[in-house]
Amino acid sequence: xxxxxxxxxxxxxxxxxxxxxxxxxxxxxxxxxxxxxxxxxxxxxxxxxxxxxxxxxxxxxxxxxxxxxxxxxxxxxxxxxxxxxxxxxxxxxxxxxxxxxxxxxxxxxxxx
Numbered sequence: 001x002x003x004x005x006x007x008x009x010x011x012x013x014x015x016x017x018x019x020x021x022x023x024x025x026x027x028x029x030x031x032x033x034x035x036x037x038x039x040x041x042x043x044x045x046x047x048x049x050x051x052x053x054x055x056x057x058x059x060x061x062x063x064x065x066x067x068x069x070x071x072x073x074x075x076x077x078x079x080x081x082x083x084x085x086x087x088x089x090x091x092x093x094x095x096x097x098x099x100x101x102x103x104x105x106x107x108x109x110x111x112x
Contacts, residue, residue, distance in 0.1 A: 063100030
């Protein structure tokens with residue numbers, strides 16, 4: 001029987017998301033948050049959006065992406081971590097020539 005507490009990244013099947021160029025696989029889904037692996041193809045961007053009920057975070061496993069948090073533009077490189085606080089506008093873009101791979105997680109607000 002396969003251990004449900006261990007995930008081999010080589011066995012993950014990434015599914016195309018709602019935004020073109022973004023695909024992912026859920027790793028953890030709990031009532032108070034979750035974590036997924038996401039790949040972003042070159043040139044893809046996730047438009048500005050807000051999460052009123054949760055804080056989102058990303059850890060860049062591979063590649064380089066541009067993030068906007070409120071009005072601040074940040075270049076995120078491999079091995080770096082960024083937080084998108086609840087109710088704060090944010091967006092992502094892969095303006096490189098290679099795919100970017102990241103962990104995306106979220107934690108629901110205590111009152112949600």
